[in-house]
Amino acid sequence: MGNGLPLMPEHDPRLLVVDDDPGMRALAERFAQRHGYQVIAREGGHELLTELPAIRADVALLDRNMPELGGLDILRAIRKADPTCQVILMTAEATVDSAIEAVKLGALDYLAKPLNLERLGELLGTVREGIASRRLLLAADMALATQCEFCGMVGRGPAMQELFDLIRRLAPHARTSLITGETGTGKELVARALHKSGPRHKGRYVAFNCAAITESLAQTELFGHARGAFTGAVDAKAGLFEHADGGTLFLDEVGELSLSVQAQLLRVLENGEVQRVGALDGKRIDVRVIAATNRTLADEVAAGRFRQDLYYRLNVVEIPIVPLRDRREDIVYLTAAFVREFAARFGKQVLGLLPGAERLLHNAPWPGNVRELRNVIERACMRSEGGMLSEREVLKALGGARPEAVAAGPAAVSVVPCAEPSPELTRPIIVQALQQESGNRSAAAKQLRISRRALYRRMQALDIS
Ligand SMILES: Nc1ncnc2c1ncn2[C@@H]1O[C@H](COP(=O)(O)OP(=O)(O)OP(=O)(O)O)[C@@H](O)[C@H]1O
Ligand SMILES: [Mg+2]
The missing domain is CATH 1.10.10 (Arc Repressor Mutant, subunit A)
Known part of the structure; x- marks a missing residue:
């Protein structure tokens, strides 16, 4: 694929054969193995039901009439345990009634005994292709995710393309800018992108979180202090503005700064000069300031918590980031990128997502935006035993208790046959x-x-x- 993508690991499709006749089991087993399947053979019975979720078959071949549990009962149990597993029923006496029942329950096909091996071979091939094409789809999504990446940000929809354009246009000018967006939308990534794609990319990028620190510490951290400025100030210390001289200073959560630090910040921005606490004169500096906030600063100004003049100064260039729920077209590509990242990190052969899982992600409300999506994929990959992530696994990773996410989708559990019945x-x-x-x-x-x-x-x- 040429994009430095890891080759998608191979995964043998798995067939579950259930028949009380050992001869039939042996025949199906040999045949399916020749078609590249890994086979799990069982003679039926109630124990099988508890075992079902762990078997994780791609396709099940079930005998219709068995002494303890019939094929239709097992089919129903499979629908509950693993809705993405395809099911083929076999029977000695095929009737239209039982065939209808099977199709209603979502069976892929209904074969008469003695088995038409050619037809079974076709079906096994179709299921395998279905898995392979979904794998190809994920590989394609990953390739696209790589193509639509800009400075580590994935975004293919119009909102993100506009954002990338804005960054490209603003980056060369080193103007003070304000990045706004809900939590987890990628404000920090945008700040880095502005720095990296501008003329100062060789200078320092210094990030400072204004929320994580007390007022007096914020002051000395940002502006430094003179020797003897206060008890304990044995030596003079340069602040972050001086550190970032010639580069970029990122002021994260700028809305959390106290009013007095805001006043000092405004002075630095207006004079291009920083004065260490307790020092008599200032020092000229050349720093690009990028601020970010997930608050609505206009409201903070109205409430008297943020200086209006500083707001105007920062707001000259505003870079708004759209919340994830308003650019759902990016979800599939973000997901592909995160699956690639975490599958590699955990050494898991995660091949992609089944359609139901994808739909769940597409419809979730995402109050925590991209960070939340990333965490969900991380949890799902960590717990995955490999193969395709199912709806159940994604639901668990979402926290399980997300009824609104499920309700928003067209169906909570979807059965997507990958072949038409004959x-x-x-x-x-x-x-x-x-x-x-x-x-x-x-x-x-x-x-x-x-x-x-x-x-x-x-x-x-x-x-x-
Ligand atoms: N477009 C994107 N492509 C890839 N990863 C992204 C994208 N947007 C955000 N992320 C990832 O989501 C996480 C959150 O991003 P970031 O820390 O930049 O958000 P933020 O807006 O600063 O959030 P907060 O307001 O909570 O600080 C990070 O792990 C980041 O790498
Ligand atoms: Mg942040």
Whole structure:
């Protein structure tokens, strides 16, 4: 891919075979192994149900009639335990009724015994391609994420492209600027980008968090102090302004500075001169000041907590960052970039996200913005056993208790078959449903639990009038 992307690790698809007939199990096992599958064979029974979530099969081949638990019961359990697993049922006596039931439950296909191995081979191939194409998709997202990266910031949508343009335009001019945005939107990254892509990139970049410090300490940290300026000031000390001379000083959370430090800051900005605490004269400095805040400074001014003149001074160039919920088009690329980062860090073979998981991320409210998304992907990758991240894993990483995130999505649990069932299977089912509903397509669609449009599409494909 040429972007320095790690090759996506291979992962053998996994097939679960459940049949009480050992001969059948052995046959399916040999056959699937030849198709590159890792096979887990079980004879059925209730123990299997507790084991299901751990098996993590990509596809299950289930016998319809077994003494203890039938294939349909296992199919239902799989739907709950692992909604992304594809299911193929096998039966000695295929009837339209049981086929309908299977399809309603989301089975991929229904095979008669003795097995048509050619058809089984096709199905296994389709499932494997489905996994491979999702893997390709993630690789493509990762490549795009790399392409749309600017100074470590990923952003493909219009909001971020505008932001990148603004940074490129502002960077050469070393003007004082104010970055505004909610927590976790990337203000610190923007400050670094301004520094790195400007003429001062060889100078120092000094970051100072105005919130993490008391008023008197903030003063001496920023402006330094003269020798003997106060008890304990044995030596003179340069402040951060002097350190950053010729470079950039980033004042994070500038809204937290006390009014008196604000006054001193304004003086430095206006005179281009810094005076150490207790010193008699000032020193000329050449520092680009970038401030950031997640407060609305205009409100702070109105409340008397922020100096209006300093606000005007900083606000000449404002760089607003849009919250993540208002640029959801970036989520997939941010996710791809973070999966790449954390899969490598934890040494996990995380291949990507299943569609349900992706949808969950796309619809979550993200009050903590990109930082929160990054943390969620970190947690999910840390706990992942490899393969595709499922909806369940992402939900857990989101904290599990995020009903609004789930409710916002079209469906809490989605079943996305990666292949259409075979026409021999679907044709009689659709015809029967239409006959039972006297040709009423809406009713037939409802009975089949598919949308009307999906029913039309299939009727057309199968030439049913
Ligand atoms: N566009 C982006 N691409 C990649 N990573 C991002 C992006 N935006 C933010 N991040 C990551 O999200 C995290 C939070 O970013 P940052 O610290 O810059 O946010 P912030 O706006 O300064 O937040 P706060 O107001 O809480 O200080 C960081 O780990 C950062 O690397
Ligand atoms: Mg920050």
